[in-house]
Amino acid sequence: MFGAMIVVRSLVLFMLAAxxxxxxxxxxxxxxxxxxxxxxxxxGVIALGAYGFVATLQPDANFGRILAAYGGVFVAGSLAWGVVVDGFRPDRWDLFGAGICLAGVAVIMYAPRTAH
Incomplete structure (x- = not known):
């Protein structure tokens, strides 16, 4: 149960960062x-600065992992923003690509790891 709460917290932080x-x-x-x-x-500059702080709240301590995973969230979030705010209509390839990116996020952030 505790592990699930960490994942939920991480996902919420990724959404706030996006x-x-x-x-x-x-x-x-x-x-x-x-x-x-x-x-x-x-x-906009203030919001971009806030993004930098939100990333520091992720439960994982590895900067490279957080930012790499966030890249996938950014791709999907950018398409979603375009739909909601600008009336953009993604095609199936946009959606497929975003899905691949989010699958990458899941692997990078939430795959089981052994302690070193």
């Missing part, structure tokens, strides 16, 4: 490319 990073990048994009102004850019 929200902060993708949302922050989107805010910067809106501020600069869509000419919404410096306040949008500033909010």
């Amino acid at each position: 929200l902060a990073e993708i949302g922050g990048a989107w805010l910067v994009w809106q501020g600069w490319r869509e000419h919404r102004g410096l306040w949008w850019i500033a909010a």
